Amino acid sequence: MDLSNATWRKASRSGENGGNCVELAALPGSVAVRDSKDPDGPVLLLRPAALRKAVLTTSDGR
Incomplete structure (x- = not known):
């Protein structure tokens, strides 16, 4: 996937x-x-719901 832009x-x-x-x-x-x-290293692609769950999980201390 081209992410240059x-x-x-x-x-x-x-x-x-x-x-x-x-x-x-x-x-x-x-x-x-x-x-x-x-910035030239690996990139993780997530669906918005998966990112939201990851953020909520880590910010909740679990």
């Missing part, structure tokens, strides 16, 4: 210190996720 977004609270951040790009029917420190 994807618009990547990082959380506004992540700061500019290069911390442990992920970036997201909305795609038709899915969301791409990558490590902000390795």
Whole structure:
């Protein structure tokens, strides 16, 4: 999948210190996720519902 034109977004609270951040790009029917420190590295593609469940699960401490 060609993601060269994807618009990547990082959380506004992540700061500019290069911390442990992920970036997201909305795609038709899915969301791409990558490590902000390795923008040319691997990308995980998730359906929006799967991303939502992952975020809710990790933010809930489970």
